[in-house]
Amino acid sequence: MAVDRERVLTEAAALLARRATTSMDEIARAAGISRATLHRHFAGREALIRALEEHGIERFAQAMDAARLDDGDAAAALRRLVREAEPVAGVLAFLFTENELFESGPVNAGWARLDARLAALFRRGQEEGDFRVDLSTAWLTEAFYGLLGAGAWAAHEGRVARHDLNHSIAELLLGGIRRSMEK
Numbered sequence: 001m002a003v004d005r006e007r008v009l010t011e012a013a014a015l016l017a018r019r020a021t022t023s024m025d026e027i028a029r030a031a032g033i034s035r036a037t038l039h040r041h042f043a044g045r046e047a048l049i050r051a052l053e054e055h056g057i058e059r060f061a062q063a064m065d066a067a068r069l070d071d072g073d074a075a076a077a078l079r080r081l082v083r084e085a086e087p088v089a090g091v092l093a094f095l096f097t098e099n100e101l102f103e104s105g106p107v108n109a110g111w112a113r114l115d116a117r118l119a120a121l122f123r124r125g126q127e128e129g130d131f132r133v134d135l136s137t138a139w140l141t142e143a144f145y146g147l148l149g150a151g152a153w154a155a156h157e158g159r160v161a162r163h164d165l166n167h168s169i170a171e172l173l174l175g176g177i178r179r180s181m182e183k
Contacts, residue, residue, distance in 0.1 A: 007031055009055045012048055017094035056095045057110035059088040064117055074125030075174055082170040085148060093149035115141055131177045147173055
């Protein structure tokens with residue numbers, strides 16, 4: 001039987017996001033494979049976490065591409081990005097809080113590329129006069145990641161209906177960053 005790498009990584013991220021001390025045995029069971037099979041694909045916990053990082057960066061970059069960030073106004077592009085990023089939100093929620101990725105050696109350059117693309121979207125919204133200029137693009141980028149991660153957690157735990165997630169994230173974020181037209 002072939003191992004579904006996507007499923008293994010998704011299950012690992014879901015478990016690790018809830019409990020950072022989840023064992024490799026627990027991850028293997030959740031993915032429906034043996035511990036030996038898991039270790040054949042990922043030599044240990046650090047290798048699994050690094051694979052999750054690569055997977056998350058790649059999937060989020062694909063979501064950005066699919067969202068066509070340069071098309072239309074920035075608010076519409078942001079809504080598309082939230083929709084496209086939802087399938088990878090759980091993996092990203094885990095990665096955003098995984099200290100091992102940011103404390104043990106050089107940080108993966110993929111994060112900087114993602115941050116730059118997201119910051120460029122927020123900067124465009126500011127330049128178009130639609131987004132507030134008193135909030136830095138770095139802060140807006142972090143706020144996006146935070147809401148995406150919190151939304152993934154809430155949906156996973158059943159506190160928010162998954163079908164409401166995209167709307168909730170996009171509208172809360174846009175409600176906070178859009179410029180008021182009142183003078």
